[in-house]
Amino acid sequence: EKGGWSSFMAKEVSEEPEAVANTLRGRIQDGAVVIPELADLDDLFTGIDRIIIIACGTASYAGQVGAYALEQWTRLPVHVELAHEFRYRDPVIDERSLVVSISQSGETMDTLMAVKYAAERGARTLSICNTQGATIPRESDAVVYTHAGPEVAVASTKAFVAQITAIYLLALHIGRVRGVLSPVEAAEHVRELEAVPGKIKRILDTEQEHTTQLAHWMADTRSVLFLGRHVGFPIALEGALKLKEISYIHAEGFAAGELKHGPIALIEAGQPVFVLVPSPRESSLLHDKVVSNIQEIRARGARVIVIAEEGDAAVLPFADEVLRIPLAGPLFEPLLAVVPLHIFAMGLATAKGLDVDQPRNLAKSVTVE
Numbered sequence: 001e002k003g004g005w006s007s008f009m010a011k012e013v014s015e016e017p018e019a020v021a022n023t024l025r026g027r028i029q030d031g032a033v034v035i036p037e038l039a040d041l042d043d044l045f046t047g048i049d050r051i052i053i054i055a056c057g058t059a060s061y062a063g064q065v066g067a068y069a070l071e072q073w074t075r076l077p078v079h080v081e082l083a084h085e086f087r088y089r090d091p092v093i094d095e096r097s098l099v100v101s102i103s104q105s106g107e108t109m110d111t112l113m114a115v116k117y118a119a120e121r122g123a124r125t126l127s128i129c130n131t132q133g134a135t136i137p138r139e140s141d142a143v144v145y146t147h148a149g150p151e152v153a154v155a156s157t158k159a160f161v162a163q164i165t166a167i168y169l170l171a172l173h174i175g176r177v178r179g180v181l182s183p184v185e186a187a188e189h190v191r192e193l194e195a196v197p198g199k200i201k202r203i204l205d206t207e208q209e210h211t212t213q214l215a216h217w218m219a220d221t222r223s224v225l226f227l228g229r230h231v232g233f234p235i236a237l238e239g240a241l242k243l244k245e246i247s248y249i250h251a252e253g254f255a256a257g258e259l260k261h262g263p264i265a266l267i268e269a270g271q272p273v274f275v276l277v278p279s280p281r282e283s284s285l286l287h288d289k290v291v292s293n294i295q296e297i298r299a300r301g302a303r304v305i306v307i308a309e310e311g312d313a314a315v316l317p318f319a320d321e322v323l324r325i326p327l328a329g330p331l332f333e334p335l336l337a338v339v340p341l342h343i344f345a346m347g348l349a350t351a352k353g354l355d356v357d358q359p360r361n362l363a364k365s366v367t368v369e
């Protein structure tokens with residue numbers, strides 16, 4: 001079933017373009033988002049005053065990325081919470097709350113219990129799920145399936161990009177139903193989404209070898225840090241989780257602005273740090289802040305690996321390595337920037353001779369709380 005691939009993870013990373021394309025398929029008509037599953041739910045979407053996203057692990061990082069788009073395109077307050085924390089703090093939810101759960105398997109017990117809890121409290125529930133007929137979608141008022149195809153490797157990769165795609169579709173749908181987005185604005189975002197599969201493909205074609213080589217050089221590394229701002233922050237967390245999970249290396253993701261509040265003390269000569277650099281085109285402010293973060297860590301001896309947009313030359317003087325991603329709008333960069341991080345984690349685990357599909361102590365589906 002692996003075809004010619006060395007692992008399911010390698011196969012699944014190579015399927016990231018299709019995971020996005022298949023999740024979009026049949027849901028766009030003449031530049032507008034049309035989600036058949038949500039056709040009769042306009043009253044639900046006009047009747048809510050907040051959105052809460054619940055998920056675990058990688059799915060929660062997809063939720064964190066999605067929250068930026070949901071908030072921007074619906075102007076509803078959105079917050080993201082780990083499913084296993086959600087019900088232990090008496091959250092403020094009622095029938096005007098939409099609780100969106102994200103789960104590849106649709107069987108994660110922590111997430112399922114949080115969905116049930118939300119429903120008992122009267123909230124509306126919608127699940128984003130990759131598995132037809134799984135328990136979580138069955139317990140929810142509505143479902144938007146991701147069409148990533150079966151994911152076998154324990155570490156989630158293609159499901160992650162499909163989850164972000166599905167939340168973006170949902171956000172565009174709600175934004176239109178609530179009259180926040182104009183058809184023209186929505187169509188612009190749809191065009192960006194439709195361009196994502198081709199751009200991921202390009203990263204796989206152009207950056208795979210360099211990223212894998214880098215991972216091999218770093219096979220003896222004991223710790224890797226990841227920095228990002230805005231939508232780059234959850235991608236930093238995802239990069240770190242993937243590395244811990246399959247290569248058993250200490251890894252941490254930070255919001256770049258948090259550096260000076262503590263984590264910069266970790267930086268010493270040779271410490272590898274991945275930095276996700278936002279595009280300079282849309283927000284030079286955000287971009288320049290990240291570049292100055294890079295200068296701060298470089299001055300303290302960090303080995304800086306930058307993930308930056310093609311053509312961004314400002315990073316060159318301060319980077320030891322540069323991995324390039326194609327140009328995209330700010331909200332669409334996470335779908336691209338995560339790809340080298342998936343390749344890197346896989347490359348490093350492979351360099352250490354580990355089983356990338358079956359990391360120790362982990363199961364694909366966590367069906368206990």
Ligand code: F6R
Nearest residue numbers: 057058059103104105108155156
């Ligand atoms: C990380 C990973 C896990 C899952 C998490 C939720 O690579 O795979 O963190 O994302 O256990 O699983 P689902 O999405 O099935 O609820």
